[in-house]
Amino acid sequence: MAQPENKPLVNVAKGIKSDTYPIWFLRQAGRYLPEYREIRAQMSFLELCRDPKKAAEVTIQPLKRFDLDAAIIFSDILIPPAHMGQTLTFGKGHGPLLTPHIRSSNDLAHLKHPDVEKEMGYVGDAITETKAQLGPNQTMIGFAGAPFTVASYMIEGSGSKTYSEVKKLMYQEPETFSSLLDMLAEVTSEYLSMQVKAGAEVLMLFDSWAGNLSSSDYSKYVLPSLIKLVEASSKNGVPLIYYSGQGSTNLSKLADLPVQVLAIDWRVSLSEAASLVGSHKTVNAFQGNLDPIILSWGDEALVREKVREVLDEAKKAQIKGHIFNVGHGVLPTTSPDAIKWAIDEIRNYKA
Numbered sequence: 001m002a003q004p005e006n007k008p009l010v011n012v013a014k015g016i017k018s019d020t021y022p023i024w025f026l027r028q029a030g031r032y033l034p035e036y037r038e039i040r041a042q043m044s045f046l047e048l049c050r051d052p053k054k055a056a057e058v059t060i061q062p063l064k065r066f067d068l069d070a071a072i073i074f075s076d077i078l079i080p081p082a083h084m085g086q087t088l089t090f091g092k093g094h095g096p097l098l099t100p101h102i103r104s105s106n107d108l109a110h111l112k113h114p115d116v117e118k119e120m121g122y123v124g125d126a127i128t129e130t131k132a133q134l135g136p137n138q139t140m141i142g143f144a145g146a147p148f149t150v151a152s153y154m155i156e157g158s159g160s161k162t163y164s165e166v167k168k169l170m171y172q173e174p175e176t177f178s179s180l181l182d183m184l185a186e187v188t189s190e191y192l193s194m195q196v197k198a199g200a201e202v203l204m205l206f207d208s209w210a211g212n213l214s215s216s217d218y219s220k221y222v223l224p225s226l227i228k229l230v231e232a233s234s235k236n237g238v239p240l241i242y243y244s245g246q247g248s249t250n251l252s253k254l255a256d257l258p259v260q261v262l263a264i265d266w267r268v269s270l271s272e273a274a275s276l277v278g279s280h281k282t283v284n285a286f287q288g289n290l291d292p293i294i295l296s297w298g299d300e301a302l303v304r305e306k307v308r309e310v311l312d313e314a315k316k317a318q319i320k321g322h323i324f325n326v327g328h329g330v331l332p333t334t335s336p337d338a339i340k341w342a343i344d345e346i347r348n349y350k351a
């Protein structure tokens with residue numbers, strides 16, 4: 001008979017105690033690894049995302065080096081807009097660019113709802129390919145951007161400091177704005193289901209730019225489509241992690257968001273986050289929240305001290321479960337040794 005599943009990340013996300021502390025790092029695959037740079041020298045980032053075998057290979061790279069509990073599929077939150085009628089490019093020296101911009105109801109009318117299985121099936125194939133290479137206790141994570149954060153890129157066409165165009169559409173054409181978010185919620189819901197069918201055991205939604213809104217605007221303009229998406233993805237039967245980037249403004253608004261894990265950055269401590277969220281019906285765990293820059297510039301003693309600080313905070317917060325992670329993506333300047341020290345500190349932590 002097959003052994004019962006014992007996956008620390010899945011267990012903690014479901015509210016089941018685990019003897020092993022679940023550990024993974026946002027952007028654990030990427031440019032800080034020489035073996036990743038070697039593959040990137042031969043193909044572009046998007047070619048890599050669209051090649052299931054190569055995407056699986058880079059997804060697994062960090063798991064070969066480090067004692068990690070999960071793999072997150074190598075892809076990007078801007079893949080869906082690239083199938084909805086926008087052109088996505090990643091140039092040298094700048095972040096992603098999406099054209100044409102979506103800034104009116106006329107622009108919105110030109111977007112299409114893609115055939116997710118057919119056009120984006122390569123992401124599912126990469127998940128299936130990766131999962132076959134995981135150890136028995138390792139978890140396969142699928143992901144997507146949350147509607148507001150993806151819409152921000154679609155409207156601005158790139159990252160932004162002020163989100164001026166996003167807020168312009170939001171305030172001047174609220175119906176267009178909410179139709180765009182609802183359309184993204186529908187496409188993303190199908191996209192996440194496809195990932196679960198392909199083998200994803202946990203899903204993560206990235207709302208990296210949600211912290212740019214006041215908490216009342218967040219409730220009014222962002223939460224409705226987000227709740228629709230989260231409710232639809234609950235039907236997949238796998239735990240959902242929601243990441244609200246850039247601080248604490250929205251944490252107090254999340255009491256009714258039916259997710260199992262809340263991921264936070266380092267701008268609030270785990271105990272502050274837990275008290276801001278307050279009582280919550282579905283959250284079993286918090287994920288985070290080491291400042292990733294420490295893994296670039298900290299010496300061994302500092303890395304270990306800062307990791308212990310996060311673990312002590314998790315204990316103090318009296319949260320049901322904690323998944324160790326960084327509060328935002330691992331940076332290209334990260335030292336692979338620092339990741340080793342961090343993991344070693346967690347594995348030997350005596351609470």
Ligand code: CP3
Nearest residue numbers: 026027028029030045072073074075076077095206208329
């Ligand atoms: O975590 C992982 O290992 C999985 C892969 C992953 C990537 N992007 C790969 C990537 C994930 C989960 C993402 C999510 C993502 N993408 C977010 C949400 C998380 C966050 O960072 O807030 C956002 C906002 C994006 C959009 C994006 N993609 C930006 C702004 C950039 C450029 C910045 C940069 O680091 O160069 C990307 C490119 C990107 N996505 C890279 C990787 C590994 C770098 C590509 C390369 O040149 O090799």
